[in-house]
Amino acid sequence: MRRVRFSVAMSLDGYLAGPNGEADWIVMDPDIDFAALMSEFDTVVMGRKTYEATKQYSGAGAGMPGMEVYVISRTLKQEDCPGVVVSDDAATTVATLKAGKGKDIWLFGGGQLFRSLLELRLVDSIEVAVIPVLLGDGLPVLPPPSARTKLKLVKHHVYPKTGTLALEYAPA
Secondary structure (H helix, E strand, C coil): CCCEEEEEEEECCCEEECCCCCCCCCCCCCCCCHHHHHCCEEEEEEEHHHHHHHHHHHCCCCCCCCCEEEEECCCCCHHHCCCCEEECCHHHHHHHHHHCCCCEEEECCCHHHHHHHHHCCCCCEEEEEEECCCCCCCEECCCCCCCCCCEEEEEEEEECCCCEEEEEEEEC
């Protein structure tokens, strides 16, 4: 069975992005092999806000070449989103993807979809690159209201050049 992996960068004070969605604080550590990481996925699942931000940043589509992209949204229409699959049913879509064949599924971006899928017990791994910066405000990793979820540490790694701490947890 495929795994759903929430893999994100996070500020030390728990934000995925600044108050206006900015990500200029995320440092790219030269020792992280992003190509190897990306080769573990063939599918990306994101919410509407992340899709729109990614589309704006990349200028076309969702900016994920070689990936099958699913956008979970109640407001977007399939005909307005070429190159991606739009669904308004997160539970069914993600459960079907998990049961299918392929590589792992990257849960990309926003905390709201992460919270929903975590509550549905559809998230298998929470992988956070903690960037050594305090933003003071922004988009939280887990927006309220959310239930308490116990986690088990699977692995960790410190990147000394940037001070980034990579943590991987599994829901307990």
